[in-house]
Amino acid sequence: MMVTKPRLLWLQSITCNGNTHSFLNHPDLFSILDHFEIVHHPALEGSYTFNDVIEGIVPCDVLILEGSFTQKGFLKGGVEVSSLIETYANKAQHIISAGTCATFGGIFKQKDPENISGFCFDLEEQTSRYEMYRSKLISLPGCPMHPKWMSYVLLMIANKKKIAIDNLHRPVELYGYTVHTGCTRNEYFEWKIDVKNFGLKEGCLFYENGCQGPYTRGSCNKILWNDTSSKTRVGTPCFGCTEPNYPQESLFRTKTNMGIPAKMPLGVPKRAYLTLTGVTKSFKIKRFTERLMEYDK
Amino acid sequence: MKSLKIKQLIEKIEGEAELDFTFNEGKIEDVRINFGFYRGIEEILQGKDPRDALVITPRVCGICNHAHLLAAVRAIENGYENAGVKIELTSKAKDIREFTLACELIQNHIKWLYLTLLPQIETYLDCKSEENYAMKATYLSSTITKALAIFAGQWPHSSYAVPGGVTCDPTYLDVMQAQSLVDESVTFFEQVVTGLSLDEYLAIDMCADFHRIGGDFGKLLHLIGSNGMTEIGKSHDRFIVFGESILSKPGKSIVTTVSRVDSTFVHETAQMGTVAKAVTYKNKLYEVGPLARGMVAKTPIVKNLHKRYKDSLLTRVFARIHEIATLLAHTKRLLQNLDLNELSCTLDRKSILNDFEGTGIVEAARGSLIHKSSVKNGLIEQYEIITPTQWNLSHGNKEEQGIAIKAMVGSQNIEEATFIFRTFDVCSVCTTQ
Amino acid sequence: MKIAEKKALKRESIIQTALQLFSRNGFHKTTIPDIAAKLQMSVGNLYNYFSSKDILAQEIIKYTSEALGKKIRVVNMTDVSAQEKIYQIVSVYFTMAKEKPEMIEYFLRVYLSNREVFSDGCEGIVCVSGFITEIMIFFDESVSSGELRNQDFFSAFGLFMGYLGGMVFLKGEEVLPHDIEYYIDDISRNIYNALKA
Numbered sequence: 004m005m006v007t008k009p010r011l012l013w014l015q016s017i018t019c020n021g022n023t024h025s026f027l028n029h030p031d032l033f034s035i036l037d038h039f040e041i042v043h044h045p046a047l048e049g050s051y052t053f054n055d056v057i058e059g060i061v062p063c064d065v066l067i068l069e070g071s072f073t074q075k076g077f078l079k080g081g082v083e084v085s086s087l088i089e090t091y092a093n094k095a096q097h098i099i100s101a102g103t104c105a106t107f108g109g110i111f112k113q114k115d116p117e118n119i120s121g122f123c124f125d126l127e128e129q130t131s132r133y134e135m136y137r138s139k140l141i142s143l144p145g146c147p148m149h150p151k152w153m154s155y156v157l158l159m160i161a162n163k164k165k166i167a168i169d170n171l172h173r174p175v176e177l178y179g180y181t182v183h184t185g186c187t188r189n190e191y192f193e194w195k196i197d198v199k200n201f202g203l204k205e206g207c208l209f210y211e212n213g214c215q216g217p218y219t220r221g222s223c224n225k226i227l228w229n230d231t232s233s234k235t236r237v238g239t240p241c242f243g244c245t246e247p248n249y250p251q252e253s254l255f256r257t258k259t260n261m262g263i264p265a266k267m268p269l270g271v272p273k274r275a276y277l278t279l280t281g282v283t284k285s286f287k288i289k290r291f292t293e294r295l296m297e298y299d300k
Numbered sequence: 301m302k303s304l305k306i307k308q309l310i311e312k313i314e315g316e317a318e319l320d321f322t323f324n325e326g327k328i329e330d331v332r333i334n335f336g337f338y339r340g341i342e343e344i345l346q347g348k349d350p351r352d353a354l355v356i357t358p359r360v361c362g363i364c365n366h367a368h369l370l371a372a373v374r375a376i377e378n379g380y381e382n383a384g385v386k387i388e389l390t391s392k393a394k395d396i397r398e399f400t401l402a403c404e405l406i407q408n409h410i411k412w413l414y415l416t417l418l419p420q421i422e423t424y425l426d427c428k429s430e431e432n433y434a435m436k437a438t439y440l441s442s443t444i445t446k447a448l449a450i451f452a453g454q455w456p457h458s459s460y461a462v463p464g465g466v467t468c469d470p471t472y473l474d475v476m477q478a479q480s481l482v483d484e485s486v487t488f489f490e491q492v493v494t495g496l497s498l499d500e501y502l503a504i505d506m507c508a509d510f511h512r513i514g515g516d517f518g519k520l521l522h523l524i525g526s527n528g529m530t531e532i533g534k535s536h537d538r539f540i541v542f543g544e545s546i547l548s549k550p551g552k553s554i555v556t557t558v559s560r561v562d563s564t565f566v567h568e569t570a571q572m573g574t575v576a577k578a579v580t581y582k583n584k585l586y587e588v589g590p591l592a593r594g595m596v597a598k599t600p601i602v603k604n605l606h607k608r609y610k611d612s613l614l615t616r617v618f619a620r621i622h623e624i625a626t627l628l629a630h631t632k633r634l635l636q637n638l639d640l641n642e643l644s645c646t647l648d649r650k651s652i653l654n655d656f657e658g659t660g661i662v663e664a665a666r667g668s669l670i671h672k673s674s675v676k677n678g679l680i681e682q683y684e685i686i687t688p689t690q691w692n693l694s695h696g697n698k699e700e701q702g703i704a705i706k707a708m709v710g711s712q713n714i715e716e717a718t719f720i721f722r723t724f725d726v727c728s729v730c731t732t733q
Numbered sequence: 734m735k736i737a738e739k740k741a742l743k744r745e746s747i748i749q750t751a752l753q754l755f756s757r758n759g760f761h762k763t764t765i766p767d768i769a770a771k772l773q774m775s776v777g778n779l780y781n782y783f784s785s786k787d788i789l790a791q792e793i794i795k796y797t798s799e800a801l802g803k804k805i806r807v808v809n810m811t812d813v814s815a816q817e818k819i820y821q822i823v824s825v826y827f828t829m830a831k832e833k834p835e836m837i838e839y840f841l842r843v844y845l846s847n848r849e850v851f852s853d854g855c856e857g858i859v860c861v862s863g864f865i866t867e868i869m870i871f872f873d874e875s876v877s878s879g880e881l882r883n884q885d886f887f888s889a890f891g892l893f894m895g896y897l898g899g900m901v902f903l904k905g906e907e908v909l910p911h912d913i914e915y916y917i918d919d920i921s922r923n924i925y926n927a928l929k930a
Contacts, residue, residue: 020362202644228454285857
């Protein structure tokens with residue numbers, strides 16, 4: 004007897020396709036997808052055409068949403084994308100919002116903040132659709148989301164396991180950490196050593212260069228990007244792309260008040276942070292003033 | 301004379317587009333290309349810190365985001381230069397940027413070959429194989445983007461290029477790992493894509509030798525050749541390249557004459573009935589992309605093909621896949637010559653200019669990509685992005701039809717026409733940024 | 734009373750006595766036997782609490798910094814404008830200089846004048862962080878609320894504390910024609926005018 008696999012539909016709204024391409028980087032892509040029947044996907048072949056999707060005739064158990072949501076004004080094949088999303092959201096047992104756009108509104112929200120949002124959240128606020136879909140909603144914010152965050156959710160669904168989530172429906176196993184966790188520059192953060200310029204492996208990016216890693220939820224430095232690296236590992240600040248208020252202003256500059264970072268590491272009271280900072284900054288540790296390695300010696 | 305209009309929704313082109321075909325006496329006479337939703341990245345950028353463009357503009361496009369990053373950083377660097385601040389990149393920074401961009405192009409072209417061309421031509425010719433082309437596409441694209449991420453931190457959506465250089469500070473551990481990933485990609489290209497060693501493949505300079513090409517590329521060439529498709533898809537035979545890269549210098553090619561270009565003559569206009577804007581150079585339409593680069597650079601095999609088939613579908617397809625080989629060979633050289641003792645970034649992060657105007661040009665997978673940033677009082681006043689697809693997919697003007705439209709005109713069926721359309725490697729999201 | 738509590742009280746009384754002697758007679762002129770004598774305890778027993786004069790000196794600066802920090806913290810916790818907070822911080826500082834002059838004198842005449850005593854154990858702001866942290870909190874909140882102009886921490890800190898320290902120094906030298914509290918109004922206004930957004 005043929006066992007029917009859960010039917011997977013990947014639907015795009017206002018997007019750059021970044022989550023689609025991010026997921027295509029997954030090294031075990033096809034073994035993961037083998038747990039599902041792809042009914043339609045923006046890049047991979049599926050068992051139905053996009054015209055079928057528009058007609059509303061496609062079966063759907065797992066709905067992946069990519070892109071920001073707008074109720075009116077975005078048509079595909081003459082049909083409002085919002086109504087397509089709602090049709091399949093009603094059919095599906097699981098809804099995964101892939102990326103910050105689908106989850107909170109993301110970059111494209113800034114074009115028309117009044118009308119563009121995430122599907123179930125508008126920044127951190129619940130949208131009118133939240134109540135209807137809350138029982139099946141999983142949020143995977145990130146610009147883009149990491150392929151392995153998606154595979155974790157898909158495999159948990161395929162294995163019929165319950166995914167523990169937080170109040171914004173993010174899986175706690177993925178978003179319980181901050182991006183700071185596992186950053187190779189942690190020693191410099193501990194000793195409050197600022198990176199001297201861009202392009203150096205020594206120094207922390209939190210003090211001057213805008214790094215939001217200490218207060219951004221995500222496992223970018225635990226589950227590495229492209230199985231290889233991360234922004235902070237290559238000296239690029241974390242831009243907080245998994246957060247509801249992404250993107251903020253002046254992303255390469257730390258906002259400071261009289262030299263004191265305006266935003267604190269997640270959950271750390273300012274007084275505690277400043278006490279520690281004052282103490283650690285009082286010591287000049289020679290090793291941290293030197294290059295980690297030199298070739299011309 | 302019966303004129304017939306047929307609407308067709310085209311999917312899997314980094315989004316969708318609607319094509320309205322007008323048939324006259326059984327042949328396509330005109331096509332309207334309509335894209336969905338204007339996302340307004342240029343407007344979103346207004347009022348932001350100029351460096352925020354390095355984060356925001358990659359989000360124009362999930363498949364060519366890295367090209368947007370490099371165009372954005374070049375626009376700032378050019379603006380600084382225009383304002384009198386000399387920016388001298390080290391060869392290390394230049395080479396790393398070139399390397400990561402090349403990786404993105406390879407990623408793109410291989411996805412186009414395996415996720416678009418091969419499945420679509422098999423569908424069109426009704427000879428569907430059981431091949432898992434997607435697995436081949438993602439194997440190579442994820443291998444080469446891993447090499448990219450060693451320097452850029454991640455793909456898609458890195459922001460590792462900053463005014464004056466790059467943020468990474470790689471070690472030889474990184475370089476060796478990247479080299480090994482490039483080698484893996486070369487092996488795949490040799491064993492799966494062409495059935496020839498990279499050197500043997502690159503030595504081919506005449507289409508008479510095409511029979512030697514095996515692998516999936518050989519299969520594609522055979523399908524095109526044996527189904528009477530070599531002559532279709534011709535357009536205006538006018539090409540333009542604005543960016544400088546290993547693939548080509550800037551220039552324009554009309555028939556066989558190559559001459560200089562100046563990006564200040566590029567003009568963008570709104571088009572009726574679509575959110576995509578059209579672009580012209582001195583009021584003329586030009587094709588951009590791998591075929592344009594091959595024509596302007598006078599790449600022997602591309603010239604040889606062009607001599608026989610003009611700017612047909614075959615020449616266009618070949619030029620794109622051929623770039624994979626050129627780029628793979630180039631990425632190997634770039635890694636071998638990296639001097640890690642040089643600075644990654646030469647501009648001090650505190651050197652911030654508050655007023656400037658700059659243009660950044662990059663040869664992206666689909667052709668020349670132009671960013672223009674105009675900054676006043678430390679904030680972006682205006683940002684303009686001209687994407688390659690805008691050139692190739694414009695509707696045209698009173699005098700002549702757009703590049704892709706012209707290539708489809710004359711075809712007798714929609715399936716053939718949409719296949720021709722796809723040989724331009726259409727990107728919906730780039731067109732409607 | 735438990736032994737631990739008794740010891741803590743004794744420790745504090747040593748600190749307060751030493752603080753007075755150091756401030757009045759100078760660090761080098763005050764010996765451990767002087768302090769022990771004043772406290773009517775044996776020198777040996779005093780060493781049970783502090784193993785050297787330098788360590789005692791370091792503990793005193795931490796003690797005074799915490800005491801001042803606690804008072805400024807109360808100011809930071811009140812819901813008033815930055816201008817009013819400046820007034821209150823200046824008042825706290827000058828009141829302490831008047832009522833417990835040894836606290837401020839110690840900072841100026843022992844801590845700042847005998848850096849070698851503090852070089853190992855009181856590097857940078859380690860021993861005065863109780864006080865400096867509260868000033869940082871005050872600056873951060875006032876810039877964040879838009880009341881004070883954003884600038885480098887030390888350019889603001891130097892203006893604020895250098896001013897107050899200078900006034901207390903002049904008071905100690907007995908050159909001020911008026912009681913120090915007389916200056917609270919003007920000085921608070923001057924500081925606010927210099928730092929406001």
